[in-house]
Amino acid sequence: MNHLGDANLRTWTLRVTALLAADIRDQLAWLGERELETKDIVEEVKLVCRVSEGLAERGAFAPEDQRHLRAIGRRIGEIDATHRVGLWGNALTADSAWDDVRSLARRFLLTRLGDWHQPLPRLARPPVGDH
Known part of the structure; x- marks a missing residue:
């Protein structure tokens, strides 16, 4: 197991799942004025789920955790x-699929961390260009 790489990927998975x-x-407050495409x-999220397969194989996630991530x-x-x-902000309010994803993500975090209330990930600041 690559401890540093797997730890970073595990943290990334937990942060994305916390947002979901x-x-x-x-979620809408986190988005703010950002215009993220659905x-x-x-x-x-699909990438997180694919990466989690390898993490589970290396022991970074338990089998039960992986079942939750597969469901997501x-x-x-x-x-x-x-x-x-x-x-995405529009999809959150218009598509009930995001309610399902929210519920699945909460189950994963409850199983993994004992609480689904987690800090949301920080967004990278946009680059400041020369004007």
Whole structure:
């Protein structure tokens, strides 16, 4: 097991899952004025779920954790192309799939950490360009 690399990937997985588990008002506040595309969030979550498979094989996640992450990945995969278009903030309020994902993410965090209320990830600041 690559302890440093796996630890970083595990932390990334927990942060993304914390964002998915958050109350919708907290998700919208986290987004603020950011215009994140739904398709980008879907792809990020799908990547997290794929990476978690390798982490589980190396012991960074328990089998029960992996079952929860697979369920999240399956539900994300069921979001059809028409519901992946547009801003994620709009999708959060319009598509009930995100309620399902929220519930699944909460179950994972409850199992893994004992509480689904976790700090939300910090977004990287946009680069400041020369004007």
